[in-house]
Amino acid sequence: MQAYRVLWPLVSLLALGAAAPAQAQTEQLARMRTALASPDRPAEDKARDAARRPYDVIPFLGITSGMTVLDVSAGAGWYTEVLSAAVGPTGKVYMQNSPGLVERQGEAFRNRLQARADRLGNVELVVRDMSDVGLDGQMDAAITALNLHDNYNRGEDSALAFLRGMYDALKPGGVGGVIDHVGLEDHDNSKLHRIAKSVARDLITKTGFSIEAESDMLANPDDDHTLGNSDAALGRNTDRFLFRVRKPAM
DSSP states (O other): OHHHHHHHHHHHHHHHHHHHHHHHHHHHHHHHHHHHTTTTTTTHHHHHHHOOOOOEHHHHHHHOOOOOEEEEOOOOHHHHHHHHHHTTTSSEEEEOOOOOHHHOOHHHHHHEEEEHHSSSEEEEEESSSSGGOOOOTTTEEEEEEHHHHHHHTTOOHHHHHHHHHHHHHEEEEEEEEEEEEEEESSSSSSTTEEEEEHHHHHHHHTOOOEEEEEOOOOOOOOSOOOOOTHHHHGGTTOOOOEEEEEEOOO
């Protein structure tokens, strides 16, 4: 009986230790739901939530409160808002877009990006190329959604440079998320603005990342991969892959 009297406090401590992460995730998801339901958030962004599943993607990637995260090629900032809520007031989100993209989209796009960054207190807008983003080794996590195919369409070297910028921005051991439209290997994915999973895997590993996990949570079985990613018939809901990647700790 003596042994049990000694071990019970240890069992209690272990139980408390296991409960703490679960409680933190519950609080994080509640904060996200409140933020993403905000009347300040554009209705067009809210309409995409069901297909993009932010409440599943963020836990899958292991992004937690207090992290510093890079939204790579953030576009108008759908993921910026998700990440802002996910990391909370003690975290930080860098919303990166290239000067070329911002220039092509016009002044209204720049104003939209700035307005979103101003509205979200933990977000900083960064208009710089990934090759010169100036954040090397500072990020706990990074995510790029629906961008790898565009870089690959400009050639493998362009795609590798894009991923290398993401890799360099991460701290050793940092986590990344890579999401894109699934293309079939025998299709003209350049025309369809898609990328084959096998190609994406090869690019990711060539960069130096390890692929830690793959999820089908963003799959859409109704997408037969023959339409361009912006085709109205898909309703902005393509079949998508999701990789969790890791920069080596050493």
